[in-house]
C-alpha cells in the first residue's frame with residue numbers, strides 16, 4: 410500500500426519536517442531520540458523503555474521483514490511516535506505474519522515516513538534529544554505556531570516517572586525452564602522485556618515478577634533468593650522509592666543484578682547520582698570495554714541517562730555498601746556501562762545482555778548472575794550496616 414496523506418514532525422526548536430503519514434493518524438508528543446539498529450525494529454517498538462519517546466530509525470528501510478507474534482518484547486508497542494525514511498512496500502520473510510504499517514495502525518502508533526532521517530539524526534546528535542510532536546489527519550489543520558506551542562507544553566524527559574505506565578498490574582510468577590531449579594528471583598518490573606524473564610527462567614530461576622511499586626515487605630514475602638531490577642522508561646531520579654528499597658535489600662545481603670534502568674537504580678541505591686546524556690545511546694552496535702578483562706563487546710543499548718561514577722579506580726559507596734568499580738565503559742564517549750560491587754554480591758549493566766535483536770556477546774552475564782546467586786545461597790546472608798545519615802533517604 411502506498412500512502413500519500415501528509416504528516417509533519419515538529420521539534421521544540423521550531424524545526425519542521427514534512428512527510429507522509431505512517432501507521433495511525435493523529436497527534437503524539439514525546440522525546441525525540443534516534444536508534445541506529447539495522448534490525449530489530451519490532452523489538453524496539455515493543456520495548457517498554459521507549460515509553461514517552463518518539464523514535465527515529467536511522468536504518469533507511471523499515472518494515473522489510475514484517476511483524477510476527479514471537480518477536481514482541483512485551484504485549485504491545487510502547488513508542489509514543491515513529492519516524493522512518495522509507496517504509497517497505499512489501500514484506501519478505503518466512504516468519505512474517507503481517508505488515509508493520511498495519512500493526513502500527515492497529516496499535517495506535519502515530520508515525521511519519523519520507524523524512525530525511527540522516528539530517529534529523531545529525532540535528533539530534535548536535536543539539537541533543539528534544540521534545541517533538543507528529544501531526545497527521547485532522548491534527549494538521551492547526552497552524553504551525555499552535556503545533557509548536559503544543560510541543561513546548563510537553564513535560565521534558567528529565568524528571569519523568571513512567572514506571573506506573575509500563576509495569577505489571579499484578580504480581581505473577583514465571584516458572585523456570587531449565588532441567589534443574591536453582592531458586593527464585595524477585596524481579597521488579599520497571600518495564601521488563603520478555604527476553605529478560607526467559608533468560609532468567611532458562612537458568613533455573615522461578616521469576617516472581619512484581620509491580621514497580623512493590624514494597625520491601627512484598628518483595629521479601631516472595632521468599633526469593635535474589636533480586637533483579639529490569640530496564641524501563643523515565644528518569645532514574647524520579648524513582649527514588651525503588652532505589653531506597655534496593656538499598657535496604659542490598660544491606661540485607663540479597664544478591665542483585667540490574668539491567669539499564671536497573672543499573673541506574675543500583676547506582677542510586679549505592680548513593681551515587683545519575684545524569685542525562687545529550688542524546689543517549691540506542692542501537693545494537695554499541696562497543697563497551699570490560700574493565701576486568703579489557704575485552705571489547707558489541708552491545709545493544711537504549712538509554713538516555715547514565716550513572717555518575719569515575720570510570721577508573723575504586724570508590725566507596727557513600728551509604729556504606731562497600732567498594733564499587735565501573736565494570737564496563739562505553740567506547741564512543743567513556744560513559745559508565747556497568748557497575749561491580751566488590752564487597753556485596755551485586756552488579757548491573759547499562760546495556761542489554763538480553764537483547765534479542767542484538768548480538769549475543771553479553772549473554773554470559775546471566776550465567777554470572779546464576780553463579781553469584783548459587784555462591785550466595787551456599788552461605789548465610791551477610792548483612793551490612795548502612796551509613797546512618799543516608800539510611801532514611
Ligand SMILES: NC(=O)CC[C@H](N)C(=O)O
Pocket residue numbers: 458639640641642643644645668669670671711712713714715
Ligand atoms: N532501557 C532502559 O532501561 C532505559 C533507562 C532510562 N529510562 C534511560 O533512558 O536511560
